[in-house]
Amino acid sequence: MRMTIAGALTTKADAGQQWADHAHAVIRAAGHRSSAPRSAVVQTLAAQSCVRSAREIGDSLRRDGSEIGIATVYRALELLDELGLVQRLDVGEGSARFEPALPTGEHHHHVVCDRCGQVSQFEDEGLEAAIDRIAERLAYRVGAHDVILRGACPDCVRA
Amino acid sequence: MRMTIAGALTTKADAGQQWADHAHAVIRAAGHRSSAPRSAVVQTLAAQSCVRSAREIGDSLRRDGSEIGIATVYRALELLDELGLVQRLDVGEGSARFEPALPTGEHHHHVVCDRCGQVSQFEDEGLEAAIDRIAERLAYRVGAHDVILRGACPDCVRA
DNA sequence: CTGAGTGCAAACAGTTTGCATTACT
DNA sequence: AGTAATGCAAACTGTTTGCACTCAG
Numbered sequence: 001m002r003m004t005i006a007g008a009l010t011t012k013a014d015a016g017q018q019w020a021d022h023a024h025a026v027i028r029a030a031g032h033r034s035s036a037p038r039s040a041v042v043q044t045l046a047a048q049s050c051v052r053s054a055r056e057i058g059d060s061l062r063r064d065g066s067e068i069g070i071a072t073v074y075r076a077l078e079l080l081d082e083l084g085l086v087q088r089l090d091v092g093e094g095s096a097r098f099e100p101a102l103p104t105g106e107h108h109h110h111v112v113c114d115r116c117g118q119v120s121q122f123e124d125e126g127l128e129a130a131i132d133r134i135a136e137r138l139a140y141r142v143g144a145h146d147v148i149l150r151g152a153c154p155d156c157v158r159a
Numbered sequence: 160m161r162m163t164i165a166g167a168l169t170t171k172a173d174a175g176q177q178w179a180d181h182a183h184a185v186i187r188a189a190g191h192r193s194s195a196p197r198s199a200v201v202q203t204l205a206a207q208s209c210v211r212s213a214r215e216i217g218d219s220l221r222r223d224g225s226e227i228g229i230a231t232v233y234r235a236l237e238l239l240d241e242l243g244l245v246q247r248l249d250v251g252e253g254s255a256r257f258e259p260a261l262p263t264g265e266h267h268h269h270v271v272c273d274r275c276g277q278v279s280q281f282e283d284e285g286l287e288a289a290i291d292r293i294a295e296r297l298a299y300r301v302g303a304h305d306v307i308l309r310g311a312c313p314d315c316v317r318a
Numbered sequence: 319c320t321g322a323g324t325g326c327a328a329a330c331a332g333t334t335t336g337c338a339t340t341a342c343t
Numbered sequence: 344a345g346t347a348a349t350g351c352a353a354a355c356t357g358t359t360t361g362c363a364c365t366c367a368g
Contacts, residue, residue: 032348033343033346034342034343035341035342035349036342037348037349037350038348054332054333055331067350068349068350069351070332070333071349071350071352072349074334075334076348090249092247092249094332094358095331095333096251120297120299122297126293127286129289130286131308133283133285134283134285134286135310138270138279139312140270140308140311140316141310141316142270142308143310143311144308145306145307145309146305147290147305147307148305149290149297149299149301150301150302150303150304151294151299151302151303153299154298154299157300190322191323192322192323192366192367192368193367194324196325197324213358227324227325229325229358230324230326230358230359230360231324233357233358233359234323237359253356254356255357255358
């Protein structure tokens with residue numbers, strides 16, 4: 001997907017970088033430091049195309065020469081979550097996954113393959129509208145929602 | 160909620176018992192035994208009004224004099240899940256929750272309070288329709304879906 | 319009588335936490 | 344310089360597994 005913003009063409013990589021910049025700004029504004037390990041986690045999240053677990057983020061950084069400890073990855077993700085900069089996703093496969101949360105509130109949902117665990121994304125306006133309608137009639141003050149579809153991915157359907 | 164089936168009035172407790180009977184039948188049909196601990200887990204699930212964790216089920220049974228071990232609770236729940244008799248729900252609060260899955264396919268979704276953890280249920284036809292439409296246009300063969308709304312429950316809104 | 323199912327305890331996986339050390343600001 | 348943040352290792356929590364024993368069929 002591409003978005004035209006103020007006349008400039010925004011690619012996926014650019015969008016990631018924009019999120020990273022935004023994240024840094026929010027972190028600083030909240031009085032936190034931009035340490036190297038923390039920045040590395042932000043950078044990894046910005047570069048990813050799909051949800052990743054804490055372990056995957058740590059492994060990826062260590063592969064790139066960083067000496068980051070897993071506890072630091074968890075602490076960075078916890079901070080980002082508190083600041084509303086990432087979305088935590090629990091697909092029920094043991095570990096939590098994380099992905100950047102766009103400041104615009106734009107978001108998508110996920111389909112998980114029962115057999116191979118592959119995760120894909122989708123957006124749907126009708127779904128959002130239905131959820132908004134539900135939120136209005138419930139006594140809860142609804143602030144967020146997760147939708148997870150489960151089934152067989154195209155590869156596994158063939159097999 | 161009450162349902163009129165073939166002229167008879169079905170209460171919530173009856174519905175639970177019906178599910179328990181159905182569960183036993185399916186378990187037997189699949190060649191498994193109806194041991195006392197396994198039946199106790201089924202009975203506990205049938206009696207519950209909201210989702211419960213493995214620990215809660217075990218504690219509840221032990222309070223009632225049963226000597227069931229937690230491993231047995233997990234094994235019973237795993238079997239019920241395999242047979243499609245329970246739905247696993249992961250609200251992201253550390254542990255998985257379980258509830259009876261009605262053979263009719265009827266189901267509801269959940270709202271979780273961010274602050275106190277309270278879980279409530281809701282049904283919505285528009286939501287189901289929106290999801291069916293999405294399932295059709297995806298390359299996945301979608302078999303199930305979870306929707307979780309998050310926010311503040313009425314009690315916490317007041318505070 | 320025989321093996322599916324159980325209970326216990328030990329093993330595991332993901333996540334969190336205490337503490338001495340490091341390094342942003 | 345001062346303190347937030349890190350890395351390590353140990354602690355914790357939920358869940359799974361190995362094994363000897365039990366009981367449903």
